[in-house]
Amino acid sequence: MVIVNYNVCTFLEQALHSVFRAAKDLGVEVIVVDNDSVDGSVEMVRTRFPEVTLIVNDRNFGFGRANNLAIRKAQGRYVLVLNPDTIVQEDTFDTFVRFMEKHPDAGMVGCQILNPDGTFARESRRSFPTPEIAFYQVSGLSRLFPRSRRFGRYNLTYLPKDQECEVDALSGSCMFVRHEAIYASREGGADGSSAGAGLFDEDFFMYGEDLDWCFRFRRAGWKVYYTPDTQIIHFKGESTKQGEARYIKLFYGAMSRFVEKHFQTKYSWLFSAFLHLGIWVKAAQSLFKQALHRARIPVLEFVAALLCFDAVALVRSIPSTFSFPRVFYLAVAPTYAALVVGCILLVGGFRIRNRNRQRFAWQGVGMAFLIVTTASFFVKSIAFSRVVILFGFLSVLIFLLVLRWIRRELDERMVGQRQAVLVGPGRAAERFKRMLMSHPSPPLEVVGYVELDVDPDSPRVMFSTLPKLGRVDQLRDIVRLRHIDDIVFAAGHVTNQSMFALMQELLDLPIRFKILQPRQTQVIGKGFVSEVGLVPPLLDAEAAVHLPRGKVVQLLADTAISAVAGLILVFIALPGFVMSPSGLWLRRLREVAFCLPRVIIGSCALVGFDDEAAFRPPAGWRIRRGVVPLVPVRRAVELTQDQLQGLYWRYAQSQSFGLDVRIVTSYIRSRNLTNLV
Secondary structure, three states: OEEOOOOHHHHHHHHHHHHHHHHOOOOOOOEEEEEEEOOOHHHHHHOOOOOOEEEEEEEOOHHHHHHHHHHHOOOEEEEEOOOOOEEEEOOOOHHHHHHHHOOOEEEEEEEEEOOOOEEEOOOOOOOOHHHHHHHHHHHHHHHOOOOOOOOOOOOOOOOHHHHOEOOOEEOEEEEEEEEHHHHHHHOOOOOOOOOOOOOOOOOOOOOOHHHHHHHHEEEEEHHHEEEEEEEEEEEHHHOOOOOHHHHHHHHHHHHHHHHHHHOOOOOOOOHHHHHHHHHHHHHHHHHHHHHHHHHHHHHHHHHHHHHHHHHHHHHHOOOOOOOOOOOHHHHHHHHHHHHHHHHHHOOOOOOOOOOOOOOHHHHHHHHHHHHHHHHHHHHHHHHHOOHHHHHHHHHHHHHHHHHHHHHHHHHHHHHOEEEEEEEEOOHHHHHHHHHHHHHOOEEEEEEEEEEEOOOOOOOOOOOOOOOOEEEEEHHHHHHHOOOOOOOEEOOOOHHHHHHHHHHHOOOOOOOOOEEEEEOOOOOOOOOOOOOOOOOOOOOEEEHHHOOOHHHHHHHHHHHHHHHHHHHHHHOOOOOHHHOOOOOHHHHHHHHHHOOOHHHHHHOOOEEEEEEOOOOOOOOOOOOOOOEEEOOHHHHHHHOOHHHHHHHHHHHHHOOOOOHHHHHHHHHOOOOOOOHHO
């Protein structure tokens, strides 16, 4: 029996208990493959189940490859592929063995899978997603007519759940496989080959490999069966239950790969295109549901802003005979509110870690106010009343500040003392722990540390009483599984570039980043981790290590600069001279202006690296190929790799609209760009 585990220690333990209860007098070999878990799974198996053969991977190999490692070691006549978040009945193994002996043509058999609430899981039996079946599934006809033999074919919902039947595919959570069928096909197989179905296709990292395996079993001449005579409980996706966008991408990408592998040549390009379209429509639906969930805060603040503008307009019209026209309430006020929300979005105020921070309300409302007051000078139709604009934006600011303060207080009370992990050596974690203990009411509890790669020959100054939670590349899983609220970087032990890269990688998680300053021995003041101004020994990492601009902000900046260059060409330069320029500065001006379409579609940035440059900055720095090269090739050959890296790093840390304007201006005037960064 094979179980692949990834950060579900508790579920794995109960699964193993159920497995050994079901084994009884059978000779069962249990192999657990751990995909680099950080939740103590390996220690649990070694301590509580010493009879289990344990394979420990140093990184997450994915479902298929990890299963293959164990299947190659398995010696039994049958192989049970079982998820760690399952519980098997006491009669499950006996039932499977009896079924296989009764059906010598069976290469694989599965059973009833129950949800945790006891309901029947439809994935217990499936059909392959041919164009016709996929259409019924995507269009919703399978849900509207589950009892129809035509429309209910994907999950065979037209069959009673207690009816034994031959199926196309089973769920990868429980697959009882004849060992012989993996390596040798039955005589007269569908493709006439002498090879077996083979192992899992390792090109599927997660999801889809079970469907592909069943397809190859049937192609090799073996039958796949479903039996209702036994049951398992499946807790479904506990290792990926966070529903992150990357898991949605993995799932639907696997479905798309399955179509390419098995249906691309069988059906016409039109049918294949339809299948791909259906897959990505379903993916878009899943992402849209996520977006709706995340939009609740912006929608709340939009409604708050709209109510403020409407209320101020109503109050303004009370003491006078003037009343605002309906267009103000239906169009202008909603536009003001949308502009406020849009500006807060641009400054990053709706990121998970920033959505309760008040300074982003200041920035967003202030930016929106400047835009409206400036535009009202040119578009008189939106300037109904400067009093309403002034007091409207003031009331919006006050309302949003209070709203964010209330949400922050509620979150703090729900969370209680925040859990922190320190990135740095054990001695820094120990120092930080002592500093927290000296504080009368520490808002953080340091639960352990994650150490960056260190020289194995470097001396260990002090043994830490805090646990080392894992490696730095496991930080995402550590945060998710241990419910970490804050990541604290130990300055002096972690470089700014390392902080920058880790912050970029974990931006989508609801955590805060702090920097522990060196050479501090005690905590000073009760404003320890105040949102408005952090005092020693902690600093806000996002303020100290500047993250690059968001894609939208960069796009707006590049578009504005290119558009201005285009206006200069139109209003200053002569059209004939522009089309056949004789000056280098004019050719470069035209180059900057004419790059606007490529900038808008995202194929390049205005300022970035040259395609022929010897050094390319890491993707996390968000420096793309640029029309204006930050370091021209002729200049790059004179610099070392360290110097080039330093130049790009300084630009990544200093990105701003003003800096880009100076770089583009110097490029047009043929000045040295590297002196600017």
